[in-house]
Amino acid sequence: MATALMASxxxxxxxxxxxxxxxxxxxxxIGSATLSPDGxxxxxxxxxxxxxQNNSTSRIWQKNLADGSQRQLAQGAAAAYIGDxxxxxxxxxxxxxxGTAQGGDFKAVAEEVGDFLFSPDGSKVILVKExxxxxxxxxxxxxxxxxxxxxxxxxxxxxxxxxVTAVPHPFIASFDGQTLTDETDLLAxxxxxxxxxxxxxxxxxxxxxxxxYIAYTCRKKTGVDYAISTDSDIYLYDTTTHQxxxxxxxxxxxxxxxxxxxxxxxxxxxxxxxxxxxxxYDQNPQFSPDGKYVAWTSMARDGYESDRTRLCVYTLKNGKxxxxxxxxxxxxxxxVWGADSKTLYFTACWHGKINIYQTTLKGKVEQLxxxxxxxxxxxxxxxxxxxxxxxxxxxxxxxxxxxxLDKKGAQLTQLTDENKDIFAQITTGEVKERWVxxxxxxxxxxxxxxxxxxxxxxxxxxxxxxxxxxQSPVSQFWSFRWNFQMMAANGYIIIAPNRRGLPGYGMEWxxxxxxxxxxxxxxxxxxxxxxxxxxxxxxxxxxxxxxxSFGGFSVYWLAGNHHGRFKAFIAxxxxxxxxxxxxxxxxxxxxxxDLGGAPWLKPNDGQMRKAYAQSPHLYVDxxxxxxxxxxxxxxxxxxYTQAESAFAAARLRGIDxxxxxxxxxxxxxxxxxxxxxxxxxxxxWLDKWLKK
Numbered sequence: 001m002a003t004a005l006m007a008s009x010x011x012x013x014x015x016x017x018x019x020x021x022x023x024x025x026x027x028x029x030i031g032s033a034t035l036s037p038d039g040x041x042x043x044x045x046x047x048x049x050x051x052x053q054n055n056s057t058s059r060i061w062q063k064n065l066a067d068g069s070q071r072q073l074a075q076g077a078a079a080a081y082i083g084d085x086x087x088x089x090x091x092x093x094x095x096x097x098x099g100t101a102q103g104g105d106f107k108a109v110a111e112e113v114g115d116f117l118f119s120p121d122g123s124k125v126i127l128v129k130e131x132x133x134x135x136x137x138x139x140x141x142x143x144x145x146x147x148x149x150x151x152x153x154x155x156x157x158x159x160x161x162x163x164v165t166a167v168p169h170p171f172i173a174s175f176d177g178q179t180l181t182d183e184t185d186l187l188a189x190x191x192x193x194x195x196x197x198x199x200x201x202x203x204x205x206x207x208x209x210x211x212x213y214i215a216y217t218c219r220k221k222t223g224v225d226y227a228i229s230t231d232s233d234i235y236l237y238d239t240t241t242h243q244x245x246x247x248x249x250x251x252x253x254x255x256x257x258x259x260x261x262x263x264x265x266x267x268x269x270x271x272x273x274x275x276x277x278x279x280x281y282d283q284n285p286q287f288s289p290d291g292k293y294v295a296w297t298s299m300a301r302d303g304y305e306s307d308r309t310r311l312c313v314y315t316l317k318n319g320k321x322x323x324x325x326x327x328x329x330x331x332x333x334x335x336v337w338g339a340d341s342k343t344l345y346f347t348a349c350w351h352g353k354i355n356i357y358q359t360t361l362k363g364k365v366e367q368l369x370x371x372x373x374x375x376x377x378x379x380x381x382x383x384x385x386x387x388x389x390x391x392x393x394x395x396x397x398x399x400x401x402x403x404x405l406d407k408k409g410a411q412l413t414q415l416t417d418e419n420k421d422i423f424a425q426i427t428t429g430e431v432k433e434r435w436v437x438x439x440x441x442x443x444x445x446x447x448x449x450x451x452x453x454x455x456x457x458x459x460x461x462x463x464x465x466x467x468x469x470x471q472s473p474v475s476q477f478w479s480f481r482w483n484f485q486m487m488a489a490n491g492y493i494i495i496a497p498n499r500r501g502l503p504g505y506g507m508e509w510x511x512x513x514x515x516x517x518x519x520x521x522x523x524x525x526x527x528x529x530x531x532x533x534x535x536x537x538x539x540x541x542x543x544x545x546x547x548x549s550f551g552g553f554s555v556y557w558l559a560g561n562h563h564g565r566f567k568a569f570i571a572x573x574x575x576x577x578x579x580x581x582x583x584x585x586x587x588x589x590x591x592x593x594d595l596g597g598a599p600w601l602k603p604n605d606g607q608m609r610k611a612y613a614q615s616p617h618l619y620v621d622x623x624x625x626x627x628x629x630x631x632x633x634x635x636x637x638x639x640y641t642q643a644e645s646a647f648a649a650a651r652l653r654g655i656d657x658x659x660x661x662x663x664x665x666x667x668x669x670x671x672x673x674x675x676x677x678x679x680x681x682x683x684x685w686l687d688k689w690l691k692k
Contacts, residue, residue, distance in 0.1 A: 017427045018452050018489035021679035024480060025049050025672050028418040030398045031058065032078050032378075033390060036101070037085035039382040040065055042415050044400060045077045045090075049672040056672075060090050062103075063415065073103050078115065078202075083122025087177065091116065096127065098178075109180050114168060115195070115202040118175070119211040124239065125175050126205055126214065127183070128195065130166040135191045135222040137165055154223030158586050160198035161634040161666035167193035170205055170216055172239055186216060186237050186244070194218040196232060196283065206285045206294075212239055215248070215285035215294050227588040231302045233278065234285045234294065234314075248285075248294060248314050249278035277321070280307050288341040292316060293361075295344060297332050298323070303589040304514075306471035308507065311335060311346060313361060324363045329506045334377040339384035345405075347375050349473045349504040352433070352445050356389070356403065356410070368410045369403070372431070374476040393476040394449060394484050395428045427452040429488035436497065436531040439523045445505070446497040446528050447474060449484040459539040461690040463487060464529045464566075465496040466547025466554035470513055470521075470594065474498045481669055481678060482548060490683050491691070495532045499524035515596040517550075517578075518557055518614040525554060529565060541567065542690040546682075548572035549638065549667065553616065556646055559627055560619025568689035569627040570682060573638050573667050576646040578615040584639040620649045626656035628685040630678070632665035658685060 031045040042063040049056045058077040063070035073079070076092035081101065089098045096113045099106030110116075115128040132139075136157035137150050150163065157164055169187045173180040187194060194216050195204040204217035219232035233249040280299030287294055294314045299307035309331035313322045325332055328348055335346035338358070345358050345368070354374040359365045369375065371391075378388040378400075386405050391412075392398045399418060404411040429450045436444045451460065465484070467474050474496045487494050498505065500521040501513025513521050525545075533540050545566050547555050552574015559569050575581045579599045582591045592598075595611035603609060627650050631643035643659060650657035660681050662674055669678050 015427070015453055015489075017425065019426050019428070019483070019486050020489070021486070021676045022051065023422055023426065024483060024486060024679070025051060025675055027397060027422055027480075029480070030390065030400060030416065030418055032080070033388060033400045034080055034379060035382055035388055036081055037382050041101075042400065043073070043079050043081060043088065044416065045079050046418060047077070049675075051672045051676060054671055054673045058092075060088075062101075065415065071103070074099075074106060080116075080118065082118050082175075083120075087122070089116065089118065089125075096125075109175075109178075110173070117202045117205060117207065119207045120209055121211055122177075123175060124207075124211055125173055125180065126202070126207075127171045127173060127180075128168050128202065129171055131169045131185070133164065133167045133191050137163060155227040155588065156223055156586060158636045160586075160636055161632075162636075167191065168195055168197065170194055170214070172214065172242075184242055186214065187218070190220070191222050192218050192220045200283070203284050206287055208287045209289060209291045213237065213287075214239060215287065215296075217283040217285065217296075224588075227586065228592060229302055230280045230299065230305050230589050231278075232281050232283055234282050234296050236294075248296075249282050249298075251319065280304060281309075282312070284335075286335070286337055288337050289339055290341040292341060295335065295337065297335070303593050305587075305589065305593075306469070306503075306510070308503075308510070309333075311344060311359065313344075322361060322363070324359045324361060325357075325365060326363055327365045328357070330504050336377050336380050336387065339380060345377060345380075345387055347377055349475050351504055352447060352473065352475050352498055353504075354473075354475050356387070368405075369412075372433075372476060392478040394431050394447065394478065396423070397478045397480075426489075428485050429454065431484070434495070434532070436528050438520070438527050440520065442509075444497055444499065444524050444527060446495050446532075447484075448532060449488045449494040449496070451488045451491050451493065454537075456535075456537045458537060459542075460491065460493045460537055461542035461544070461686070462493040462495065462529070462532060462538045463686070464525060464543070464545040465494055466525060466545060466551035466558075467496070467499070467502065468547065468549030468551045469502070470517070470550030470553075471501050471503060471510060473502050473504050475504070481675060486679065490686070492686070493532070493538060495528050497524055497528035499528070514594060515609070515611060517553065517594070517611055518561075519610075522554065522557060522561070525558065526562075526565070544568040544570070544686055544690055546570040546572075546686075547574070549574065552638075555627075556616035557614075557619065559625060560616065560622040562625070566625055568686055569625055570630070570685060571627065571643070571646065572630040573632060573635055574629075574642065574646075575616070575638055576642040576649075577617040578611050580617075580642065580645070581638065584641070586636050590637075617645065617649065620653060623650060623653060623655055626685075626689050628658045628660065628681070630660040630662075630681075632662045632667060632669065634662075634664065634666045637667050 028046040033044040047056050047058040060073040060079040062073050076090035079090040088101050095108040096110040097106045098109050113127050117126040136154040173183040206215045214237040233247050235244050236246040238245045279302040282298045285296040297309045298312040301307050310323045311325040311332045330348050333347040347354050355369045356375050357367050373391050373393045376390045387403045390398045400416040402413045429452050432448045434446045434448050438444050552571035555569050555571035556576045596609045599612045629643040629647045631640040633640045647659040669675050
């Protein structure tokens, strides 16, 4: 067995059986997964990354569930069976390929496709394609084809990591088994997007069982209206008349309220009016198997993208709405209809785990799994007796499973073990739950990840992990960058608190952070690091704090308010100056809700809003600790100038600092060599200051 890390003051010896950045990037990442209509074959995609080539390759695999044999069907992603399962479709390089399920005769039937969804009988298909859009960025003069300047007339000219000169539209086409014909744009002539950017996929559209109707998600706004609103709706499109026939979220004759602006925006609790129930994100529709209902995920409040996601069921016959997950004070993640059209299965986060639940149309909710894991639901199994799911944890990436739904209880069967050869070579650290008392007497759930071969008689450097979001859970996620097992493999103990503002602990806990970025959530961080520091194996002289996005903001703020606790900081894509952030970001509903509105608007008392009065940059005079600032220059959510400003401030104050910029990355780091450089820089910095 490899030798454990030596105690503080002695030479440290790295174990030989631990995770490295190179091994992490060698792991296969499972994407789409589906079962053949007869239930005998699993069709799934796996993406591998090449450090040498600095790119990725996705492959489609078929696995025979009877004998366990499998074969590569094709290179591509987003694979699906068509109709009766005799044919298969997949995407590669923007082309849609169709061939036999036995692996022959694949040919491209469409180009410039971003996603697709075949009708239940396979006779039609939805194709997601980009169409030009010049609502915010004017079209260049025709006689200046090489001009690179952009004439910008409105907000939302940029989104996430690109300039908006095109938007995705769903097209419908007929399919005879060989050729696509009669291609029609569902949003012809409209400057709106469906699926919604930047993260929406084909889950935002659905076919009715008979193939006549399509339910699609759309936020029919542009410019400023788009930038300040999260109000998307579910629309019903008739494929026989080629018309959108109904907005399911807004009854006929309903009048939209006045558009909220930064001048009038206030935090509102949801009321019982229809205009409030469907004023936020409504998305991801699914028809019931009998075609009588449409279910979707719904948020009540406009401008609040982290509102609780409720599962809404709409009765097509009479327009009645029912919310069927009201007994849970947390949001719905993925969901699927049961075969009886009276049951829905869904995932939800509670106490740092995403498990599987079921609900009736009357809202009777039952929990089906209780694992220290995160689940996502792919589909109902063809025999209607189970679910096809993916499952991961802090110690293992996604694999595919079936979950039976018989009276004996939920039984889990593993179908893939994609990275077994890598995990056979390494030892992972133990993950433990720890509850910490907060400054106001509440209980805070934390996850503690220990180094492989942990020895409680020794002392270890320890990291406080600051979560982003700002309202994303510290559940059992597996990250290929912020990987807890990687941090542990480098000899660090990590404490990852579910501080104020995170879901899975009720609405009061979730919403305390809104407009209060520097309140109890920051005290929760300090409570967590102080509590774990009571253990003899934590070296109090070798503690660091790390985080991205809101976690990066947290690190910048803690740098001026940690009172000597930490010896090193790392902030990735964080907000350093909140006033600067307000006018730099693109989705304006975010700072309107989270920061309380524009910095030039004063509350009734005339004082500056807390978000601006306690911005991290105002505490630079109290910075005293080395800091690494990381940022992607294609990050339009939080501009890279935030990191440049923090780095410059630290250096001008004589504080050791380093800046890692990625000209070709966004809010995330997605390229293999950049990802490995990120890991190496991350640990070089920590080792320099915490392993002296």
